[in-house]
Amino acid sequence: MSYNYFLGCVIPGRLPFLEASARKTFEKIGMKVGDQANCSCCPDPTGAAQLDHESFLALGARNLCLFEKSKSNVLSLCSGCTESLKTIKYILDNDNEKKEVINSKLKAIGMSYKGNIDIKHFAEVLYENIEKIKKMVKKPLKDLKVAGHPGCHYLRPSEIMNWDDPLNPQTLDKLIEIIGADPVDYNLKNDCCGNPVEKTDKEISLIMLENKLKSMKEAGTDCIAVICPACFQQFDFNQREINKRNNTDYNFPVFYITELIALAMGMNTEKLGLNFHRIKVNDVLQKIT
Amino acid sequence: MQMVEFEFRNELIKEDFSLNYCYQCGTCSSSCPVALVTEGEYNPRKIIEQSLLGLKDLLIKDQKPNIWLCCTCQMCVEECPQNVFLTEIFERIKNRIVSEGEPYPETFKTQAISVIENGLAIPLTQPIIRRREQLELPKVESADINEIKKLLEATDFKKKIKILEVSK
Numbered sequence A: 001m002s003y004n005y006f007l008g009c010v011i012p013g014r015l016p017f018l019e020a021s022a023r024k025t026f027e028k029i030g031m032k033v034g035d036q037a038n039c040s041c042c043p044d045p046t047g048a049a050q051l052d053h054e055s056f057l058a059l060g061a062r063n064l065c066l067f068e069k070s071k072s073n074v075l076s077l078c079s080g081c082t083e084s085l086k087t088i089k090y091i092l093d094n095d096n097e098k099k100e101v102i103n104s105k106l107k108a109i110g111m112s113y114k115g116n117i118d119i120k121h122f123a124e125v126l127y128e129n130i131e132k133i134k135k136m137v138k139k140p141l142k143d144l145k146v147a148g149h150p151g152c153h154y155l156r157p158s159e160i161m162n163w164d165d166p167l168n169p170q171t172l173d174k175l176i177e178i179i180g181a182d183p184v185d186y187n188l189k190n191d192c193c194g195n196p197v198e199k200t201d202k203e204i205s206l207i208m209l210e211n212k213l214k215s216m217k218e219a220g221t222d223c224i225a226v227i228c229p230a231c232f233q234q235f236d237f238n239q240r241e242i243n244k245r246n247n248t249d250y251n252f253p254v255f256y257i258t259e260l261i262a263l264a265m266g267m268n269t270e271k272l273g274l275n276f277h278r279i280k281v282n283d284v285l286q287k288i289t
Numbered sequence B: 001m002q003m004v005e006f007e008f009r010n011e012l013i014k015e016d017f018s019l020n021y022c023y024q025c026g027t028c029s030s031s032c033p034v035a036l037v038t039e040g041e042y043n044p045r046k047i048i049e050q051s052l053l054g055l056k057d058l059l060i061k062d063q064k065p066n067i068w069l070c071c072t073c074q075m076c077v078e079e080c081p082q083n084v085f086l087t088e089i090f091e092r093i094k095n096r097i098v099s100e101g102e103p104y105p106e107t108f109k110t111q112a113i114s115v116i117e118n119g120l121a122i123p124l125t126q127p128i129i130r131r132r133e134q135l136e137l138p139k140v141e142s143a144d145i146n147e148i149k150k151l152l153e154a155t156d157f158k159k160k161i162k163i164l165e166v167s168k
Helices: A010-014 A016-028 A053-070 A079-094 A096-109 A122-128 A130-136 A171-178 A195-199 A202-218 A229-246 A257-264 A282-288 B006-015 B017-021 B027-031 B033-037 B044-053 B056-060 B075-079 B086-099 B106-118 B126-134 B145-154
Strands: A003-006 A033-035 A073-076 A119-121 A145-149 A223-226 A254-256
Touching: A003 A053, A010 A016, A010 A229, A010 B126, A016 A122, A016 A254, A016 A257, A016 B126, A053 A073, A053 A079, A053 A096, A053 B086, A053 B145, A073 A079, A073 A122, A079 A096, A079 A119, A079 A229, A096 B145, A119 A122, A122 A130, A122 A171, A122 A257, A130 A171, A145 A171, A171 A257, A195 A202, A195 A229, A195 B106, A202 A229, A202 B033, A223 A229, A223 A257, A229 A254, A254 A257, B006 B017, B006 B044, B006 B086, B017 B044, B017 B086, B027 B044, B027 B075, B044 B056, B044 B086, B056 B086, B075 B086, B106 B145
Parallel strands: A003 A033, A003 A073, A073 A119, A145 A223, A223 A254
Antiparallel strands: none
16 A cells, blocks of 8 residues: 655644655655645644543544545654554554544544554654665765654554664664764663653753753764654754753754755755754755765 | 542543552653653652542642643653553543643643644644745645534534634
């Protein structure tokens, strides 16, 4: 079965350049990924999903019904969306009573959830195609020290996500390695970036971020690689905020892994929209050319 | 003084039976990044203890510890030796806070209103639409808002989260 993109909210509405790099990367490795019309918010596993379980299931199931109708699997560009959709599928596929309740709600819009499609995070699909990526590398990112941040919802809860090692993840670092860069081994690799806490307490969210940045710095990092738009925002938007508050000088460029892969494949930087990053990426571009 | 409410406890257990398995070892709190930076003020073990004891007011009215600080990183779930699905239980408690009309962080409500009105947590703006064109990205065909409205009416979402009139 082929894939359609599930874009979510943050990428199309705020960070479209991340989408550009993902589309170009999948094109380059010869994967045709379609577009799925009519999608809503996944819903956000850290936000609206916390307010009402039934609405969470119903909204997510509606999204899955759209893919079922298109006979297409989900290729998600966001870890939060991946976790929400995989969780909803897990619950509905394992709990008949809940599935019946949700299908009775979906009836109002003429839909019914069956459970016959699969959901994948884009980094999962990239990793499955790692040999193809390797063959396409034209400009290995030699000597570039990249701190990979796998994030939370790509991995956990492992019973639902069913991918990589939830406590000692490897796949992101393997992708960094295959494009010729050096994955940085740092202490807090598996910690949350702090983004979801911002809704409740910005201070705590920034302390969590600074702990990660400190750990990356100590390990000797040139730039950060992420695979989730919420993590991207936290790292790209809030380093300056931390510097303002604490008189520090964090200035790590932040990349989506597909941006780094695209660079290693020799793609045009302008078409990738790298100029839209808040933390300028010029130092990294110089280093790799 | 805190009242023990067995019914509340039993409802939580009915919603997620794994609550019963907790033996209060504290592995969850030692793996929690928010507990670490708040020096234990946010404490997942305590939330589970209070759930098992049926201390409803402490959890729902006083909101101590503040359950909205959970970063949903799922480390506690991963590390728990008893397979307690903590974040699922926390979600149910947050649902109760909301449906009983107790206060909760405004950002959650703002996001919910955006989903009700636009189908998306972050609606597309003109500058972003232009930027998408500049990047040669396809037009986003967002959700049919009437479908979203009908579906959320079927689940009684607005009523449950205490949004009576959504502004136009």
